[in-house]
Amino acid sequence: MVAENVAFWIIAAAMAGAAIGVVRTQNVVHAALFLVVVLAGAAAQYILLAAEFVAWVQVLVYIGAIVILFLFGIMLTRAPMRGDTELDNDQRWIAAVTALFVLGVLVFLLVDAFGDRAIKVDDSLRAVGLSQHVADSIFRTYVMPFEIVSMLLLAALVGAVAIARRD
Amino acid sequence: MLQLAVDIGWGWTLAFKTVLVLAVVPLAALVLGYTFLLKMMSHMQSRLGPMDPGGFHGWFQLVGDGIKFLQKEDVMPAEADRRVFAIAPAVVVISTFLVFVVVPTGPKLVVENLDVGVFYALAVSSLSVIGVLMAGWASANKFALLGALRAAAQLIAYELPLLLAVVGVVVQAGTMSLQGIVHAQQAGSIFGWHGIGFPFILTQFVGFLLFLVASQAELTQTPFDMPVAESELVAGYMVEYTGFRFLFFFIGEFGTAFAFAALAATLFLGGWSLPWVHGAAADLLGIPVLFAKLMLVAFLMFWVRFTYPRLREDQLQSLAWKFLIPIGLANILVTGIFKVAF
Numbered sequence: 001m002v003a004e005n006v007a008f009w010i011i012a013a014a015m016a017g018a019a020i021g022v023v024r025t026q027n028v029v030h031a032a033l034f035l036v037v038v039l040a041g042a043a044a045q046y047i048l049l050a051a052e053f054v055a056w057v058q059v060l061v062y063i064g065a066i067v068i069l070f071l072f073g074i075m076l077t078r079a080p081m082r083g084d085t086e087l088d089n090d091q092r093w094i095a096a097v098t099a100l101f102v103l104g105v106l107v108f109l110l111v112d113a114f115g116d117r118a119i120k121v122d123d124s125l126r127a128v129g130l131s132q133h134v135a136d137s138i139f140r141t142y143v144m145p146f147e148i149v150s151m152l153l154l155a156a157l158v159g160a161v162a163i164a165r166r167d
Numbered sequence: 168m169l170q171l172a173v174d175i176g177w178g179w180t181l182a183f184k185t186v187l188v189l190a191v192v193p194l195a196a197l198v199l200g201y202t203f204l205l206k207m208m209s210h211m212q213s214r215l216g217p218m219d220p221g222g223f224h225g226w227f228q229l230v231g232d233g234i235k236f237l238q239k240e241d242v243m244p245a246e247a248d249r250r251v252f253a254i255a256p257a258v259v260v261i262s263t264f265l266v267f268v269v270v271p272t273g274p275k276l277v278v279e280n281l282d283v284g285v286f287y288a289l290a291v292s293s294l295s296v297i298g299v300l301m302a303g304w305a306s307a308n309k310f311a312l313l314g315a316l317r318a319a320a321q322l323i324a325y326e327l328p329l330l331l332a333v334v335g336v337v338v339q340a341g342t343m344s345l346q347g348i349v350h351a352q353q354a355g356s357i358f359g360w361h362g363i364g365f366p367f368i369l370t371q372f373v374g375f376l377l378f379l380v381a382s383q384a385e386l387t388q389t390p391f392d393m394p395v396a397e398s399e400l401v402a403g404y405m406v407e408y409t410g411f412r413f414l415f416f417f418i419g420e421f422g423t424a425f426a427f428a429a430l431a432a433t434l435f436l437g438g439w440s441l442p443w444v445h446g447a448a449a450d451l452l453g454i455p456v457l458f459a460k461l462m463l464v465a466f467l468m469f470w471v472r473f474t475y476p477r478l479r480e481d482q483l484q485s486l487a488w489k490f491l492i493p494i495g496l497a498n499i500l501v502t503g504i505f506k507v508a509f
Contacts, residue, residue, distance in 0.1 A: 029304055033251065036297060053283050056290045064293030065323065071300045072319045075312060131283050131343055 004048055004121065011048075015041035026088075032070045039063050050121050053131040184278045188267050192260075195267075196421035199428075201229050202462070203469035204421075211473055239410035246307035247407065255305060256408065256415035258298030263419045265291035266426040271346045273439050273453030274446070284345035285333055288430055289326070292385070295419060296322045299394070302416075303404035314403020317480065318387060318394035324487040325384035325391075331495025332377035335502040336367050336434045345430075349438035363442045368435040370505075373498045375435045377491055382427040383468055384487070386420065390475040391483060424465060432460035 018037035025031050039062045046055035119125070127133060138146050206224060209216045221227025243252060269284040271277035281287050296319055303315020337343050340351035348367075355365025368375050384391040395403035405416050432438060438460070439453035478486070 029248075030251075033297075033301065052281065053286075056283055056287050060286070060290035060293060063297065064290060064326070068293075068296050068300065068319055068323060071297070071304075072316065072323075075300065075304055075316055131286075 007048055008045065011041045011044045015045075028074050029071065032067055032074060035070070036063055036067050039067065048121075049119065050126045050129040052129050053134050054129070188264055188278060192264055192267055192422045192425075193418050195425035196418040197229055197233075199421045199425050199465060199469075200417070201226060203465065203472075205229060207466075207469060208473045233414060236414040237411050241412070242407075242409045244307055244407050248305040248307070251301050251305035252407075253412075255298045255302035256412045256419070258301060259295045259419040260298075260415045260422070262291055262293075262295035262298065263422040263426065265294070266423065266430075269345055270426065270429045270433060270457075271349060271439060271453075272457050273450035274346075276439075276450055276453055277346055280344060280346045283343050285337065285348070285430070285434065286343050288345075288426070289330055289333065292423065292426070293322070293326055295423065298419075299404050302408070306404070306407035308407055310400045310402075311404050311406050314394045314396075314400045314406070317400075318404060321384055321387065321391065321394060321483060324484055325381045325491075328377050328487060328491035328495050329381040329385060331492065331499060332374040332381060333434060334495075335371045335374040335498050338499065338502050338506055339367055339370065345433050345438070348434060349440055352437045353440040364437060364440060366435065366437045371435060371498075371502070373494065374502075375431070377495055377498070378431055378434070379464075379468060379471075380491060381487075382431065383471060384483070386424050386427065386468075388424070388468065388472045390471070390478050392477055393480055393483060396477060424468065425461070428461040428465040428468065429457065431464045432457060436460045436464070 015038050018034045018041070021034035022031045022038065025034065039058065043055040043058040043063075046052075046058060205216065205228060216225070217228045218225045220231055243249060266288050268278045269281050269288050271280065299318045299322075300315045303311045303313075303318070306312070336348060340348040342348060342351065352366055353364045357363070357365055357369070387394045394400075395405060400406070405413065408416060439449065439457045441449065441452055441456045444452055
């Protein structure tokens with residue numbers, strides 16, 4: 001358990017540092033690259049919690065596709081080599097207050113709901129994280145919500161194509 | 168590993184496995200680079216090149232080239248984004264290292280037998296695109312940026328057929344673990360005949376072809392080498408790289424080719440399994456058997472590479488989206504119907 005806690009705090013510190021980097025950097029490309037570190041850290045935390053399948057989905061979808069589309073979009077439109085100073089605006093104090101408020105609410109909620117429970121990484125927890133179990137719960141227990149979300153995403157996709165087409 | 172598996176504690180095991188992977192990847196890149204790039208291509212195209220170093224067919228030439236790369240000055244463009252420029256080749260190579268972790272070479276010989284093995288392999292192999300984009304952007308060079316953009320568009324487009332090709336095998340084997348897929352092929356039978364097990368290439372031939380075409384594009388090899396097209400973009404995203412950083416890209420390219428050939432051999436040709444060989448003997452023979460199979464697959468990949476001319480950018484995209492992806496989806500559908508019916 002000690003090793004897991006140490007690993008958690010190291011990864012968490014790296015994630016927090018990179019997350020501050022995302023909003024602090026003056027360069028859009030650097031912000032996207034810091035985001036890679038944050039998302040990879042999240043994947044590492046999933047692995048610590050024995051949710052292996054979710055972790056690699058995180059890597060494939062978020063790092064392997066979404067961040068690459070971010071980078072692709074930035075580089076296709078404008079790829080600034082130097083920092084853009086106009087990235088900053090005068091809302092930083094409001095943003096800081098909002099961020100602290102959200103942090104407080106989340107911490108309170110999580111501690112209040114799960115504060116007295118310790119996670120034991122044992123075989124029963126590992127069994128829940130196996131892809132077979134994940135597949136069973138998606139395609140058996142939660143098949144309706146899954147299908148509805150699929151339809152929603154399909155509709156969004158068709159809508160995006162319809163808006164983007166110019167003919 | 169046979170009876171060698173003394174319990175030496177997880178720390179040492181981890182260190183041993185890490186060193187093993189770190190040693191295997193450059194060696195793999197060297198073997199493929201020598202056999203196919205230096206020798207097969209030169210003999211096919213009747214331009215032999217250096218035949219003297221090391222004696223037999225100039226096998227030492229690539230090692231010499233590697234030593235030469237290490238001695239070269241570390242040149243960085245004045246306008247480059249120094250840190251991103253320096254990290255980019257490492258990102259590409261790390262993605263290659265990570266793929267090797269799940270490839271099994273025997274019943275007990277596997278670095279880590281993940282439950283989501285093949286999915287993991289494809290997920291980490293997609294990380295190299297980030298390294299390519301970083302390299303192209305940080306070089307502060309128009310050709311490099313164009314090459315990186317082409318690479319990103321191409322790798323995103325061909326990731327889908329690659330995944331769809333693998334789904335057929337996963338459905339048939341009923342597991343995503345590479346070790347499980349090998350066992351499923353070993354335990355299978357052709358109409359009740361258990362002679363050679365059941366290599367999935369028999370029913371997943373379409374998937375095998377899809378996998379080969381898509382991995383050719385993922386490796387940015389001819390006919391899909393637009394990102395490095397030397398007649399248009401000099402060398403694409405690699406144009407500003409020299410010395411050991413260029414060596415990293417070389418190891419990444421050929422190491423990944425080796426890993427994809429090993430994956431194809433494992434998914435479709437039965438991996439390390441050999442008919443009538445079980446137990447400890449399979450552990451001993453696993454490595455040469457898998458090596459022979461993956462060299463066969465790599466031969467096909469490089470044969471195409473040295474034979475066909477480059478496609479145009481729009482042809483590349485329409486091939487992926489209009490042909491390969493629909494074929495992949497149809498393949499999954501047919502596999503699913505057979506899986507339920509039989």
